[in-house]
Amino acid sequence: MSTDIFERVKKVTVEELDVKAEEVVMEASFTEDLGADSLDVVELVMAFEDEFGIDIPDEEVGEIKTVGNAVEYISKKVAG
């Protein structure tokens, strides 16, 4: 897992959800800890797609519940 990916996930999350950078830790849940609702999550996923130039199919969005999930998922995508 790359620190670079974590930092970029953090940057996007801070921008999209208007949260403080220190709140964006690996364990943080987007909905429970970072105040995202279902529409926020859709927009956040779109922002990840833009940031990393990847495609996240709807059926895989469910895997991304925490910041750690996002970093792990994106790491695999960009590596693959």
Next chain:
Amino acid sequence: MSVLPEPSGRVVVTGVGAVTPLGTGVDVFWPKVIAGESGIRRIQQMENLELYSCQIAGEVPDFEPTDWVDKKDARRMDPFLLYAIAAATMALKDCGVELTEELKDEFGVLIGSGIGGLKSMYDQTKFIHDLKPDRVSPFFVPYMIADMASGLVSIMNDLRGPNHAVVSACSTGANAIGDAYEIIKRGDARMMMAGGSEAPVNPIGVAGFCACRAMTGRNDEPTRASRPFDRDRDGFVMGEGSGILVLEDRDHALARGAKIYCEIVGYGFSADAYHITSPHPEGRGAAKSMNMALRKAGLEPTAIDYINAHGTSTPVGDPMEVEAVKKVFGEHAYKLAVSSTKSMHGHTLGAAGAIESLICILAMRDSIMPPTINLENQDTDPLINHVPNVAQKRELNTVLNNSFGFGGHNVSLIMKKG
């Protein structure tokens, strides 16, 4: 536990809030209205202006979204929602009510928009043209639909009473106030926030109204372009903003010792049943709506001291309205005054009826009639007092506000000193 007083069937205004091309907040914009200032300028929100036949508008000059919502919402929300939230927040604060759980159940919201989130529509449609439909924001639909100002204001303040929106083009704001008045009058709510909001100054909005041939071409003289009742008028100047009133059952307001601006006493509305954009040449719908408002208020025409005209500065609309006023008021048309403040703030479309009702209320409060600026050569009946260029002091007890809209809608509201 307190018990709300029984509905009285009478409705007063206890709070006001406004976002206008003459500034944000009643204390900012009202002195400018009285001073006869123009809020019209070369459009700053758009690029490639030279492509448009109309390049001027009444833009809100001092609006900072993060004063009213958090950064996330400031970025996402359509400006028509941001203006409505700002105006509603100011109006609610102004009315000074304590929101008890009991009152929240009896407090509704009715904020209309002539169009809704047109900028959002424009921005998001680009993804379709780029063949990227999956990039459309999940917030596009909720922040574009015209009822969302009512929805958001209720959510933000936990107001659980009647809630919907009105859409009747440029009479929207007045219809919203009139309908909210009747909701309280018939006992369905004790308090309502009501008004309109509009943010049409974007490429598709300006291009669309230009295509209707409804707008001025006086691009080189922005502050002189909106000139209702003047011989050289050549179309309206678009404006943006929001006006919100807090309406309240009179006994509820009295019981809590609220500051009362005025009472709403009459609401008339009608259709021209004539043409989609042109008013009926004899103003039959306009006359009908003024007559209905007078009848429902139980007032003789001679009771009206001042009319805030729809008066958009179009060649056909202004004389039609004056003729309708003469038809309804007869000789009294020469005693009352009829001014159009659109000469200063432009035509704010769905917000117009609300911003201008608010102006009527403040005119009564301060005993002053706001002017029609740029009125150099009056070409309507010369005996009508349009309050040319300079405000006039006069004791005002009862005033009427007219708003007319594409589709042939006509609305007249009568307000009386409380």
